[in-house]
Every structure is written in structure tokens, then in C-alpha cells.
Amino acid sequence: MSEIVTIQQAVMAEDEKYASRIRRLMRDNKILMANIIGSPGCGKTSLLEETAPKADFSFAVIEGDLETSRDAERLAVKNIKALQINTKGCCHLEAHVVEKALSSLSLDSLDVLFVENVGNLVCPAEFDLGEDFKAAVASTPEGADKPLKYPALFAQAQVVLLTKVDLLPYVRFDKELFLRDVRTLNPKSPIIELDLISGVGVEEWVSFLSDRLRRKRAHVD
Amino acid sequence: MSEIVTIQQAVMAEDEKYASRIRRLMRDNKILMANIIGSPGCGKTSLLEETAPKADFSFAVIEGDLETSRDAERLAVKNIKALQINTKGCCHLEAHVVEKALSSLSLDSLDVLFVENVGNLVCPAEFDLGEDFKAAVASTPEGADKPLKYPALFAQAQVVLLTKVDLLPYVRFDKELFLRDVRTLNPKSPIIELDLISGVGVEEWVSFLSDRLRRKRAHVD
Numbered sequence A, B: 001m002s003e004i005v006t007i008q009q010a011v012m013a014e015d016e017k018y019a020s021r022i023r024r025l026m027r028d029n030k031i032l033m034a035n036i037i038g039s040p041g042c043g044k045t046s047l048l049e050e051t052a053p054k055a056d057f058s059f060a061v062i063e064g065d066l067e068t069s070r071d072a073e074r075l076a077v078k079n080i081k082a083l084q085i086n087t088k089g090c091c092h093l094e095a096h097v098v099e100k101a102l103s104s105l106s107l108d109s110l111d112v113l114f115v116e117n118v119g120n121l122v123c124p125a126e127f128d129l130g131e132d133f134k135a136a137v138a139s140t141p142e143g144a145d146k147p148l149k150y151p152a153l154f155a156q157a158q159v160v161l162l163t164k165v166d167l168l169p170y171v172r173f174d175k176e177l178f179l180r181d182v183r184t185l186n187p188k189s190p191i192i193e194l195d196l197i198s199g200v201g202v203e204e205w206v207s208f209l210s211d212r213l214r215r216k217r218a219h220v221d
Helices: A002-028 A044-054 A070-077 A095-102 A151-156 A165-170 A175-185 A202-220 B002-028 B044-054 B070-077 B095-102 B151-156 B165-170 B175-185 B202-220
Strands: A032-038 A059-065 A081-086 A112-116 A133-139 A159-163 A191-193 B032-038 B059-065 B081-086 B112-116 B133-139 B159-163 B191-193
Touching: A002 A032, A002 A095, A032 A044, A032 A202, A044 A059, A044 A070, A044 A112, A044 A159, A044 A202, A059 A070, A059 A095, A070 A081, A081 A095, A133 A151, A151 A175, A159 A175, A159 A202, A165 B165, A191 A202, B002 B032, B002 B095, B032 B044, B032 B202, B044 B059, B044 B070, B044 B112, B044 B159, B044 B202, B059 B070, B059 B095, B070 B081, B081 B095, B133 B151, B151 B175, B159 B175, B159 B202, B191 B202
Parallel strands: A032 A112, A032 A133, A059 A081, A059 A112, A133 A159, A159 A191, B032 B112, B032 B133, B059 B081, B059 B112, B133 B159, B159 B191
Antiparallel strands: none
């Protein structure tokens, strides 16, 4: 097994070079880049659909999926610029794949770049894509035990999004436990509650992004 | 990259030996083994909790999680024999880990062994644990697009479980699309609809298992 680990580490080190190049590209273009990670069906695409009408910044999306271009098509219907990457069985996006995709995306007049990662709480958390921050998404029907079960993601996320709060009356979800466990792993990052059908929480999310964008640009200038 | 693939294949071939040994062990002990795969929070543990009171067979559970023993504790409360494996960051169970766990489980008078895999629709689908069949679990809040997005799992599953049908009035879920897409990938496997709060569908699931157990024993004898 040790041989695999060594080679895996070498590949990850190689991938760090791509991540650094992406980070530099984003800095040079003053673009805020967010890597959005959550379970299948937790509401990642809906989040981006609902972000568009309220955003005071321009954005584009890189969509990661094993198969299909459904998510990019959903976004295109809403006039959101989206680029689909099909990983063909790979359970996460890697920086070299994202860099290749970026070459076919115009970065001019772009403020924010979202990467919607493959629906998976485990593997995407381990890969740096050159993003400014990772956003962890969890939905209420998944249950409150997710932070402690998937601590790597929740500990490093710079924002935690709790989606589908409209389903709280119908599901078994201990919100106090969820919030307490997130805080144990991650004392400071904001936790935003969202209902993406009625739009609850979207303004708070948009204002989090605007603030991060402003701070990045102040820092770069 | 080709070097990684070669070594990965070698590891998977090595793991096939463990899977074959497990398969033989299950045959010798006339135990039906089911590998349960679904997203985080889709209801895998609830399914096993609700199976116990209706089952006309004895069973034990091997629980796979990155961290915590919460699922095994949940099952223990219901007097279900459960063994927790913590994968410490690994996104799926592998046969050599399951074989090691089996050595501390008494197989006497056991009819069915469930493996509740790590919550993940991608990676667990690629690994043979020596099971008789894989069960794919999808919940309605995840959305109807999961089968085509995660085709490897839905194509090979010998039973597809659609959970949380009680939430249908409150979520956007196109059931016709879901059923059609499952059928495109997988023309024959039964699809069972479940509400694990009221117990809808549990008897159908239990009778599917009893039937598979009976057929396996008839075949072994």
C-alpha cells in the first residue's frame, strides 16, 4: 500500500502546481473563486440559480459531474455562463482539469468564479483547485450528523450553507446539534441557512460573497 | 498518470482475492450479503433500523464511515448487531477491511449480513466486497437526476430503493423521470419506494431479502 500512497502524494504535489497557477490567474484577474462542495442533491445548482438574480457581481460556473451536462444546462436556461466538466467516473475535480476548462472561459469582466464540485462530501475536500475558499453545503434531509462524519470538509470550509430549511417541519433534523458540531470543528466561519425555493438566506449568501470579493480586491490592489 | 492507473488496478486485483474469500465464507455459512450504497443522509441506517422489527431472518451490519461510530450506536439501541469500521478519510469500503472486520463477528446463526457503505454515490460502486448484490439508495430530496449522474451504481444495483417518499409533496422530484432513467440503465431490478418514518415499503424490502436468501440457500444446497 505504501507505494500507492507515495505516488498519490506525488500526483497531489503535481496538482498543487496547477492550483497555484489558477490562484495566480484569479489574483491577476481580480476574480473571487469559490469551490462548492456537498452531497448529491443538496442544492448546489439551485444555490447558483438563485444567486444570479440577486448578485451585484458577474459570475461564471465550472460544473463537475461524473456524467451528463444537466447542471450546466439548468444554469444556461437562467442565462448563467456555465462550463461542464464530465469526470467520467472520477469522484472529484482536480486542478489540472479545472485549468484546462478555464482556457475556454473568458475571464474578462468576471467577478466571481464558482466551481460546483462533484456531489460528494469526501474526496473533493482533499483537493485544492486554487480557490479562495471552499463552501460546505449540507441539506436538512441528510440529517444533523454530517459535520462529525465528514469533518475534513466542515473544518476547512470558510462558509457553511444549511439548505432546505423549509423541510425542517417534515424531517428529523436536530439543528442545535448540527450548529454545535459545526462550531466544534470550525469556530468562526459563517453558517447561512437557506431555503432555495422561497429565497430565504440568498441575500446573506450574496452579501458574504460581495464582502469577500471586495476584501480580495482591496488586498490585491 | 498511467503509472497510477496500473498500480490502482493491481490493488483492485489484490482486493478481488479478499472479495472472493468473503464470497466463499458467505456461501459456506449460507449468509446473504448486501452492500448498501447511497448519498450521505439518504436513509441507509434508518432502513436497517426499520428492517429489524419486520425481518423474519437474523442479521448483522458492518457500518462504514469516515469518522464516528454514530450509526453503529443507533443500531445498537435497536438491538441490532453492528460493527463500525472507520475509514479515516477513505471514501469507500474495501474487501480487505471488511474481511478483517468479519473476523470479529460471529457468523453462527446469521442469515443476512448488511454492509452499510460510506455515504457516497461514486467510489463505493467500484468495489466488490464479496456481496451477493449491491442496493442503490436514493432519497426524493436529492432530486430525480441522480441515476444518470451516477450511472455506475444504478446500472449494477440488483435493487433500487427510493426513500423519503413522504417528502414528495414538499420537494421538487420528478418521479416519472427517476423511474424512467433507472429503467434505461437497469431494465430489471426491482424499485422499492420507502417512507421509513411510517414504514411504507419496508415489508416489500424484507420480502425481497427473504426471497433472495431462500434462493441463495436453494442454490447452495
